[in-house]
Amino acid sequence: MSREDTRNGGQTENGKDFDYTETAVGTIASISSFHSVSRVLSAFPNIDELMRVALEEALRISRGKRGFIALVNYHTGELTIGWTAGCGWTPEKRSTKFKLTREPGKGIEGYVALTGVPYLCGNLESDQYHYSLFDDSLSRIVVPLKGRGGKVIGTLSISSDHYNAFDENDLRIIQALADVVALAMSTADYYAREQKLIELGRLLASQTNIDALLDEVVGAAIEILQADDCSLFLIEEDSKLVLRASKGALKEQVGKAIYRIGEGLTGWVALHGEPIRLSDVRSDPRWKGRYTELPAEEIGAFLAVPVMGQRSCKGVLRVIRKRPQDASYSNPFTSDDQNLLYMLASQVGAALDRVELQERLIEAERMAAFGEMAARAAHMLGNKIFSLKGALKELRTPQAALGEERERLYAAVDSTIKEMEELLQEFRYFVKSARIERNPIELVSLLREFVGHISHSVSDVNVHFETHLDEAWIEGDAERLKRCIGELIENATYFVPRGGVVTVSIESSPHGSVVITVSDTGRGIPDESKEKIFEPFYSTRAQGLGLGLAIVKSIVQAHGGTIEESGRYGEGAKFVITLPAAKPPHQR
Amino acid sequence: MARILVVDDEELARELIKRRLERDGHKVDTAADEASAIRMISEAEPSYDVVITDMVMDTDQSGLNVLKAALLRDIFTEVIVLTAYGNVANAVECMKRGAYDYVEKNIPGVDVYDLLAMKVERALEERRDTLMTVHRLRLAEQLISAGETKSSRTTQDDT
Numbered sequence: 017m018s019r020e021d022t023r024n025g026g027q028t029e030n031g032k033d034f035d036y037t038e039t040a041v042g043t044i045a046s047i048s049s050f051h052s053v054s055r056v057l058s059a060f061p062n063i064d065e066l067m068r069v070a071l072e073e074a075l076r077i078s079r080g081k082r083g084f085i086a087l088v089n090y091h092t093g094e095l096t097i098g099w100t101a102g103c104g105w106t107p108e109k110r111s112t113k114f115k116l117t118r119e120p121g122k123g124i125e126g127y128v129a130l131t132g133v134p135y136l137c138g139n140l141e142s143d144q145y146h147y148s149l150f151d152d153s154l155s156r157i158v159v160p161l162k163g164r165g166g167k168v169i170g171t172l173s174i175s176s177d178h179y180n181a182f183d184e185n186d187l188r189i190i191q192a193l194a195d196v197v198a199l200a201m202s203t204a205d206y207y208a209r210e211q212k213l214i215e216l217g218r219l220l221a222s223q224t225n226i227d228a229l230l231d232e233v234v235g236a237a238i239e240i241l242q243a244d245d246c247s248l249f250l251i252e253e254d255s256k257l258v259l260r261a262s263k264g265a266l267k268e269q270v271g272k273a274i275y276r277i278g279e280g281l282t283g284w285v286a287l288h289g290e291p292i293r294l295s296d297v298r299s300d301p302r303w304k305g306r307y308t309e310l311p312a313e314e315i316g317a318f319l320a321v322p323v324m325g326q327r328s329c330k331g332v333l334r335v336i337r338k339r340p341q342d343a344s345y346s347n348p349f350t351s352d353d354q355n356l357l358y359m360l361a362s363q364v365g366a367a368l369d370r371v372e373l374q375e376r377l378i379e380a381e382r383m384a385a386f387g388e389m390a391a392r393a394a395h396m397l398g399n400k401i402f403s404l405k406g407a408l409k410e411l412r413t414p415q416a417a418l419g420e421e422r423e424r425l426y427a428a429v430d431s432t433i434k435e436m437e438e439l440l441q442e443f444r445y446f447v448k449s450a451r452i453e454r455n456p457i458e459l460v461s462l463l464r465e466f467v468g469h470i471s472h473s474v475s476d477v478n479v480h481f482e483t484h485l486d487e488a489w490i491e492g493d494a495e496r497l498k499r500c501i502g503e504l505i506e507n508a509t510y511f512v513p514r515g516g517v518v519t520v521s522i523e524s525s526p527h528g529s530v531v532i533t534v535s536d537t538g539r540g541i542p543d544e545s546k547e548k549i550f551e552p553f554y555s556t557r558a559q560g561l562g563l564g565l566a567i568v569k570s571i572v573q574a575h576g577g578t579i580e581e582s583g584r585y586g587e588g589a590k591f592v593i594t595l596p597a598a599k600p601p602h603q604r
Numbered sequence: 605m606a607r608i609l610v611v612d613d614e615e616l617a618r619e620l621i622k623r624r625l626e627r628d629g630h631k632v633d634t635a636a637d638e639a640s641a642i643r644m645i646s647e648a649e650p651s652y653d654v655v656i657t658d659m660v661m662d663t664d665q666s667g668l669n670v671l672k673a674a675l676l677r678d679i680f681t682e683v684i685v686l687t688a689y690g691n692v693a694n695a696v697e698c699m700k701r702g703a704y705d706y707v708e709k710n711i712p713g714v715d716v717y718d719l720l721a722m723k724v725e726r727a728l729e730e731r732r733d734t735l736m737t738v739h740r741l742r743l744a745e746q747l748i749s750a751g752e753t754k755s756s757r758t759t760q761d762d763t
């Protein structure tokens with residue numbers, strides 16, 4: 017570092033005589049200090065230990081009395097003390113905050129953090145920036161901790177109770193120590209961001225509820241990028257960018273805030289598939305300001321990246337930072353931030369692709385099932401119509417039996433028509449089963465009431481409801497879910513012997529799911545049939561299309577859940593439905 | 605009067621076909637599924653003249669299995685296969701394997717019961733013809749073998 021790089025405050029003359037012996041001793045001391053620091057560094061990531069050792073070594077080399085490391089918070093525009101060394105520190109003194117400012121008397125730390133220039137002062141009494149923490153502090157070194165891209169992330173301060181206690185050489189060594197500390201902090205920060213991304217990746221790979229997934233992404237982006245807000249727009253079928261998730265003021269606008277592709281900054285990103293990174297959004301000609309997380313004048317930094325799927329742009333992920341109150345510093349998004357947001361967006365793209373693929377697979381399965389179902393329904397209805405025609409003919413035939421026989425035929429016609437209606441209804445349920453509404457549902461009260469209602473109408477089988485939970489919330493379609501549980505109960509009562517028991521229970525799983533179990537005391541399902549029972553048209557009962565469990569599975573899947581039969585053959589059937597849990601409406 | 609077996613899993617259809625054919629003076633038994641149909645066919649003494657079977661019951665192949673059982677019991681039993689929508693391919697397969705005919709249950713504007721009764725009459729004629737032919741062949745065979753015996757005896761006499 018050249019002398020010009022250093023700001024000398026107060027008394028600028030070098031207070032010490034140049035002494036070769038002292039220099040040599042100093043060099044040896046500094047080498048041993050770096051050795052200590054690097055030893056701690058190799059035991060990374062214990063950042064506290066590193067800070068402690070770095071401060072102690074800084075004091076030892078410079079023969080300073082006290083030292084501290086403060087960290088910049090660009091949101092508040094303040095420096096907060098993170099680590100201290102030397103005597104006399106009280107909790108009050110430790111909680112001192114320095115403003116990020118050039119204003120005199122507010123602290124050298126704020127000035128150094130703002131300018132990024134190291135500062136050496138031999139007489140604090142006459143220093144214009146100095147803010148007195150300790151009355152006995154007379155000289156001071158303050159050096160910036162710089163992260164990647166030269167952004168100041170904090171300061172390291174050393175003070176002495178002597179005038180002119182430090183020289184340029186001390187300053188250089190302290191700065192070198194600070195650089196090591198800054199590097200370690202940046203690495204720790206990267207490590208933490210990486211962990212967050214991995215965690216999010218894992219979540220994105222397992223989550224099937226798109227809205228919950230997008231909410232997580234927005235939250236993670238704010239945390240990782242230290243942004244003030246984040247919004248995610250997705251391109252819907254009609255080529256419009258629709259807001260799907262946001263945290264702050266725009267949250268109310270989810271589903272309502274819509275950009276045309278190409279409109280505004282966000283629309284531009286979607287159209288060109290390229291990012292936009294700005295400090296002053298209003299100076300950009302593309303800026304429209306239709307939907308903003310903050311009033312335009314309060315936005316200090318803007319970054320938007322496209323969410324790329326395998327084949328096309330699927331949407332836009334954008335983050336903003338507030339403009340600092342103090343105009344003397346800014347907090348723009350860096351190219352590192354941009355890369356990070358890109359990474360997040362690509363994970364979202366991959367997750368959307370995956371969900372889409374899953375939906376298409378389910379859809380393909382359904383279409384295949386539709387084809388077969390139509391053929392089967394035609395066949396079944398054809399058979400019934402054949403019977404009906406025969407019955408009508410018989411009733412019209414003059415020599416046909418009269419009286420009781422005639423009544424019996426009429427009854428048969430009635431029941432055949434009823435069977436046909438039931439068939440058509442089943443058909444319709446299957447067609448509609450994948451189309452569900454999404455509302456907050458409290459399952460405990462819903463199922464308690466529903467099961468209670470059913471148990472009254474079933475006479476020779478006992479239907480129970482059990483749970484330890486007070487409430488269990490999910491997002492879904494109450495009517496469809498009741499149909500699911502109703503179908504499972506109805507199925508169970510069909511196979512359970514007289515006096516048997518059917519139990520419906522709800523538990524919560526540690527993985528954020530709600531588990532509904534319908535078990536019975538019947539014979540159960542043989543292992544070889546466990547998979548087949550959910551296939552359309554698989555039935556061991558004479559009536560109907562055999563769509564019952566296929567409909568149940570379809571409804572559960574539409575809720576992002578799974579269903580399996582996990583009972584042991586001979587001990588009764590046990591159907592386990594796992595649904596993604598949702599937060600209660602009052603906690604949102 | 606002929607002996608007829610009607611196989612259909614629809615109770616009403618089964619009963620109505622039986623009534624219709626009984627009105628023509630036939631003796632009609634019914635079976636509700638593939639297994640009981642096969643049992644009745646193999647135990648029938650004498651064999652059924654005509655078997656009418658629905659194509660799709662327990663499985664898509666039920667009609668085919670009933671056909672096999674009927675022909676195994678008596679190669680000259682006439683089998684008529686009934687099909688509802690969408691099973692003509694299977695019915696044609698039955699024809700290839702020796703069924704007399706197939707009848708679609710749902711032909712708009714057609715009284716399929718009468719159609720079926722007519723096909724039964726034709727099938728019975730066919731069976732009578734076939735049996736007659738077989739009878740004649742047997743006679744002819746007897747005559748020929750009698751003639752051969754005679755001529756061989758003559759030849760022996762010559763030596």
